[in-house]
Amino acid sequence: MNKLLKDKVAVVTGGSSGIGLAIAKRLINDGANVVITGRNTEKLNQAVIALGDSASGIVTDVSCRASLDDLYQQIKTATGHIDILVANAGGGVHAPLGQITEQQIDEQFATNVKGVVLTVQQALPLLQNGSSVVIIGSTASVDPGPAMSIYGATKAAVRNMVRSWVAELHGSGIRLNIVSPGPTNTASLRTAFGDKAEEGLALLTAKCPLGRIGEPEEIAAAVAFLAGDESGYVNGIELFADGGASQT
Template identity: 70%
Template sequence: MSSDRKIALVTGGSSGIGLAIARKFAASGMQVIVAGRRQEALDRAVSQLGEDASGIVADVSNLTSLDTLFSQIRSDFGRIDVLVANAGVGVHAPLGQITEAGFDQQFDINVKGIVFTVQAALPLLNPGSSIVIVGSTSSIDPGPSMSIYGATKAAVRNLVRSWVSDLKGSGIRINIVSPGPTNTQSLRDAFGEHAEEGLAFLRKKSPIGRIGEPDEIAEVAAFLASESASYVNGVELFADGGASQA
């Protein structure tokens, strides 16, 4: 591995938006590490990404698992140039049907997981490194039945507002890409048996008449991670076809 080749870690990188981001990075010549909870899914992702990609099983909501992840990266690679904190989960539940288990799951992965992923990565990040967090337009427009998910994404936005100051002088940039509805299996699964009706509603809401594709979100993440965005720091960039503004 060339010492000047960038090393990228993508959590939740075995499917959906995370896999699309990992694929974009690999195509640009980066050494890509994908992390996720299921070995089988990671193996499939790595087979798509090429021989220079690697997968590590990790649960971002578990601090011991995160310690193991970053210890292995330190041993194998010595550093991280780009961190994409993408792992997340959403549970549909309207007020009156919110469960403690659903609440805990979303905050444990979407908030606790982000906090301790970024914190554990810091010793491996050097000046010039970039952190990209995958948020959601739910941070400002959660819609019905997604109040808890939206609250987790709003929490992440406020974490980054503070972390920009905490990272002052480090040479590390941190930004958020917040996708709107994106054509992933997880989105379809979230609607369950009402998937087609749900997707039709989202398309109708969009000013450009469609939902996004994972590769489109990957392009935005790649921009934020790149030197082309060297003066971009602390932003939440909405990639949603204008839906959050409508």
């Protein structure tokens, strides 16, 4: 098999479960050596064991600059550079207007916006000509739906930040792109619906022109494309991986 990412050094934040874990697995299958991060030591260790010898894990809170600086110092010591950076860590809370709490606002912006800024910014000394940064957005950036206004706002902010960063990194040879998944078959999606999970999944399935929600491996495939040299002239895009749902 042709290993398109052979010997590449990749970092995937929030890589211990769900979409992040699927991304790490795909990058490893394509030949990369992957560092995953997460805040839960036990989950992180379990993910590293599942991923195998080409994976390592470092406990990291992306909303904390000191934590990210420690992550990147360890990577600098080990490899000296990063070829692929996937800013995946993030999350959302369902809350309609009138029930949104300050804590929900602060936590979502801390991880989804501040966390992305710091993840990319603090990595810059380790990125080089040819490095690829892939940020995991969401179709909520354009189609948040009811009760997802704050989450959607954070993802729209990420889209606009990338527009600016692409211009700011002019001439560096570093590419930045966004993969924005639609509803994806993960434990976190089901948890978000609570005791109405089946009803919620049925609504999402009905909305999608392909008649289903996505699988984590499908999102990982889109990330792998943007991470590798085959997308070497792709820069600054938001790639929707949602079966067309955001277009209806």
